[in-house]
Amino acid sequence: MSALRIDVWSDVVCPWCYIGKRRLEAALDRFEHTGEVEVHWHSFQLDPSHPKGERRPVFETLEQKTGAPPDQVRAMTRQVTELAAAEGLSYDLERAVSVNTIDAHRLSHLAAAHGLGDQMHERLLRAHLCEGETVDDPDTLVRLGTEIGVPEDEIVRTLNSDAYADAVRADFDEARRYGATGVPFFVLNRTYGLSGAQPAETFLSALRTAYADGGAAVRPPATLPSTFRR
Template sequence: MSTLTVDIWSDLLCPWCYIGKRRFEKALSAFPHRDAVQVRWRSFELDPNLHTEPRVTLPERHRRDLGGTPAEAAQRLAAVADLAAAEGLDYRLDLAYPVNSFDAHRLTHYAEQAGHGEAVRERLLRAYTGEGAVLSDLETLIRLGTEAGLEPDATRDVLTGSEFADAVRADENAAARMGINGVPTFVFAGRYAASGAQPAEALTELLTRAWDSPRPGQNRRNSSDSIPRSAS
């Protein structure tokens, strides 16, 4: 049976990535060959130099990086929250704290191995965008992972060690080789790339294009090592 691989680079601290996830899920649910699609979530840190302790809220970070008044920063984030609401997501970005997400990414890799990848990914995204959870905090990550089905003691062992650090770095190195510098980025069959929270219709079109195009050697090499061609 022919398969189609979709690699998705995202950051757990990216409100647009959660919106993009929902839109991709909508596109995939309408795709007639969805059972033959293999989705691989890849780690990406938008700012790997962020501190692990919370220092500023997301509105404060927006105002610092983009300028404007506090009201203007709040308005920009409110617009993102409105788009999220259209996808069934409840955002409270005024509560969000941008922090280092490396350990949260390690947690998702562990969760994938433990069979709870999707549940943990969802829980972390919802906690950051809607609950003000600090995703660099050890106890918070253990709690969220446990709520999503992980065993707490094993999760603590992973997070207090260095397991899955290589997996996170491998994803980020693959993104660098492919010239990916923003998220979410979707790469279909290692050939077609789309960046940003694309509409579901655009993602469906890309799924169809990738499915209909020849995929030579797809099962003989890792498609994430290919140089994608930007989709028009």
């Protein structure tokens, strides 16, 4: 039996993505064959049109994007903050800063080349959602990357070039081929697709099904029922 492959498309500023990551991890903790699982993280941008270099508070961005009044936006963010807390995550969206995430994704690809893809994605999610870090700032990205073991000189070279830009765009293209319009988006063994921050029980059921069907022919992912959909 070959390893069970999980491909995950996610954005480092996506509150639902961090919740989905924790729920997947909870399912993997209960999965009978966790040692045979490989998780691969892929880039996705919730707002690719966000001007590079422009930074503004998340609440302001949400008000502009949704057209909702400030009190409604705060009620929405309180709800997602409470859901995150149930997964052990301490969101501080009052401090979160909306940015273009392309450089953060390029850093993630560099980290993946060093076998640190999961650690880098985790660190960037926590930085943005819990710590109020500005995740398009070069100095911040260098600090976050070196914290998890990515060589500083390679981070600087990457950020001062267009390294991994093609890999990031390839991730976007692959997500579109699967029909993903939002994140988090999960594909198991390139066969079974799940959209949204699914409950851990749903992930566990999908893991068991994908593992049992390990030799099945690749086909477009069948999206399972979604409780939380982005």
